[in-house]
Each structure stands twice: as structure tokens, then as C-alpha cells.
Amino acid sequence: MAYKPRDERGEIAILRILNARMVLSDDEKWNYLKMKKGFEGEVMFDSLTEKLQCECYVLNDLLIELDNSKFQIDTLVIQDTIHLFDVKNYEGDYSYENGDFFSKSGKLTSNPLSQLKRCDSLLRQLLQKYGYKLTVEPSLVFINPEFTLYHATKQEPIIHPTQVNALMKKLNSWTGKVNGKHKKLADLLVSLHQIESPYPRVPHYSFEGVRKKMNCSLCQSFSVTVNGRKIVCDNCGCVEGVDAAVLRIVKELKLLFPERKVTTNLVFEWCGGVISVHIIRRVLHQNYKTLGSGRWLYYE
Numbered sequence: 001m002a003y004k005p006r007d008e009r010g011e012i013a014i015l016r017i018l019n020a021r022m023v024l025s026d027d028e029k030w031n032y033l034k035m036k037k038g039f040e041g042e043v044m045f046d047s048l049t050e051k052l053q054c055e056c057y058v059l060n061d062l063l064i065e066l067d068n069s070k071f072q073i074d075t076l077v078i079q080d081t082i083h084l085f086d087v088k089n090y091e092g093d094y095s096y097e098n099g100d101f102f103s104k105s106g107k108l109t110s111n112p113l114s115q116l117k118r119c120d121s122l123l124r125q126l127l128q129k130y131g132y133k134l135t136v137e138p139s140l141v142f143i144n145p146e147f148t149l150y151h152a153t154k155q156e157p158i159i160h161p162t163q164v165n166a167l168m169k170k171l172n173s174w175t176g177k178v179n180g181k182h183k184k185l186a187d188l189l190v191s192l193h194q195i196e197s198p199y200p201r202v203p204h205y206s207f208e209g210v211r212k213k214m215n216c217s218l219c220q221s222f223s224v225t226v227n228g229r230k231i232v233c234d235n236c237g238c239v240e241g242v243d244a245a246v247l248r249i250v251k252e253l254k255l256l257f258p259e260r261k262v263t264t265n266l267v268f269e270w271c272g273g274v275i276s277v278h279i280i281r282r283v284l285h286q287n288y289k290t291l292g293s294g295r296w297l298y299y300e
């Protein structure tokens with residue numbers, strides 16, 4: 001288990017809900033799919049670091065600000081060396097020429113090696129600031145098995161998909177022990193982690209402007225049938241208990257509209273009236289704290 005696990009970023013969760021419930025522009029949709037794919041790559045890498053048997057602290061997804069510069073760390077493995085990983089889920093054929101990356105549609109506007117170098121440099125500054133004398137070893141990990149990079153030299157700190165297993169073996173081969181110094185550093189980094197807000201890539205949205213209807217938890221389709229205590233998706237066949245479905249859409253509401261008070265009527269409207277007020281009230285009552293009274297009853 002990672003010392004700091006990775007949660008689905010609020011920004012991606014909001015975009016996933018909005019993508020189902022309103023029309024995103026081509027750019028917004030492209031951005032969302034790109035972020036989603038990147039996140040899936042990071043989760044793929046997590047599934048490997050979770051299996052590490054060696055002593056280490058694994059910290060996933062840190063957003064840190066140092067002297068007005070923000071930097072994002074995908075994964076950090078703390079041993080006597082600090083392994084800094086930036087994980088990319090690129091797919092297909094790319095090439096690396098004179099310091100630039102090219103896909104078949106041309107030069108990449110954001111250079112992943114430059115991003116890694118910046119992150120590495122800020123992390124070293126941070127360690128120096130807090131008096132840590134540990135070596136940092138940065139690596140750019142291409143995790144997708146269907147990725148090929150042409151013309152990269154051995155000098156670049158790149159881990160190709162075929163080298164990922166060897167990387168895990170290398171980390172596992174460390175026979176040292178982590179001690180109080182390593183833990184103190186892990187705690188410091190976790191304490192410096194910031195929650196990103198506001199989300200720059202989320203488009204403007206309003207309660208009035210998004211589709212209010214119950215949808216499938218798996219494929220997000222709105223073709224669902226309420227069958228007794230179950231919600232059945234007519235598209236993918238997924239079955240979800242009605243209580244779980246209510247809790248899921250309440251979570252959506254709270255994420256999208258944190259300023260709104262959760263009431264039975266609000267949830268009823270959000271699910272398009274397919275779940276009875278009676279059931280919604282019971283589920284809210286059982287799972288949330290009741291505040292206010294009478295007409296002004298709400299749940300937190």
C-alpha cells in the first residue's frame with residue numbers, strides 16, 4: 001500500500017460527469033480524454049509499485065508549491081536514492097530528435113523530458129531547503145505496451161515499456177532499510193501536498209445547463225430501467241443496487257455543486273424523478289447527517 005495513495009483527481013471526476021451530462025466542445029472533450037488516459041497510465045504504474053517487496057515509501061500524485069512554482073510529481077519512491085517518476089501513457093510510434101518529441105501529427109508542444117527536468121530541479125531545491133542530502137534519480141516512464149520511441153539514446157532518463165519490469169526488479173534489489181529520516185521526508189512531502197483548485201480545464205457549467213437523469217455507473221448511458229431495488233442499464237447490462245445509485249449521484253452533486261445543500265428534492269430532480277422521494281429520503285437519512293428541519297431539512 002502506497003504511503004500516499006492516488007485518488008481520482010477532482011478535475012477528472014468533474015469532467016467525466018460533465019461529459020455525460022452536457023455537450024463539451026471538441027477541445028474540452030479532447031482534454032478530458034487525454035487527462036483520463038494519463039490517469040489510467042499512472043494507475044497502471046501504481047499496480048506495479050504496489051507489488052514492491054523492498055523497503056521504501058511510495059508517494060503518488062503530489063502537487064507542491066515551492067517559492068511560487070508549482071510542480072506535480074506522479075510517483076516518488078523513497079529509498080536511499082529518491083526515485084522520481086513521471087509516467088506517460090502515450091500509445092503508437094513517436095520519435096525523439098534533437099531534444100524534441102514527435103508523434104505522427106508533429107512536434108509535441110509539451111516536452112515530457114523538459115517537464116521531468118523542471119520537476120527534478122524543483123524537487124532538489126526543496127530537499128536542499130529542508131536539509132536533505134539524498135540523491136534524486138529522475139525517470140520518464142512510458143508505460144503503454146503499444147508505445148515505441150525511435151531515436152532515443154541511452155543518455156536520456158527514459159524507461160521504455162519493455163524496461164518497466166527491470167525497473168521494478170532494480171527497486172526491489174535495494175537491501176537497505178528505510179529509517180526515521182526517510183519517514184520524516186515522506187511526511188514532509190505529504191504535508192506540502194496541495195489540493196488543486198480551481199480546476200483550470202473544467203468548462204463553465206450550471207445546474208440548469210446539465211442533463212438531470214439517472215445514468216449507468218459503468219458506461220454512463222442514460223438508458224436505465226429501475227427494476228424494484230435495482231437499476232439496470234439497457235446499454236451494457238450493468239446492475240446497481242438503488243441505494244448505491246443514490247449515494248453515487250449524491251456524490252456527483254456534491255462534487256459539481258459543493259455550495260448547494262443536499263435535499264431530498266434536489267436528489268430527486270438530479271435523477272430525473274426515476275427514484276422515489278421515499279427511497280431517496282431513506283438512503284440520505286441512513287448515510288448522512290440530518291441538519292435543519294421541516295422544509296429546510298438537508299443532509300451533510
Ligand SMILES: [Zn+2]
Pocket residue numbers: 216217218219220221233234235236237238
Ligand atoms: Zn451501462
